[in-house]
Amino acid sequence: MGKFEIKTDKSGQFRFNLKANNGQVILSSEGYTTKAACENGIESVRKNSQEDGRFDRKTAKDGSPYFNLKASNGQVIGNSEMYSSTAAMENGIASVKTNAPDAGVDDNS
Structure with missing residues (x-):
């Protein structure tokens, strides 16, 4: 089962990563001022990952596919790594959908 890891960055902001059960980061957050x-x-x-329409599939300038997960208000709540192919990106989205709802939280802040 996947897990969310909360950490504090160099500027003192809180961030989380969603990791798959193999330990690979599949979604990273923006910085938050409070825990x-x-x-x-x-x-x-957890809530928005179950709606496929919330995944904004993108292509970087170098052609690498990636995605952002958006809340119902359109705000980006997480982004993926760059993938080598569209199929790999779709697998990443599937992994977020599978892991996010029941993922535990490790607070490393």
């Missing part, structure tokens, strides 16, 4: 806001972001990922 409570970061925890709300995790809840938003």
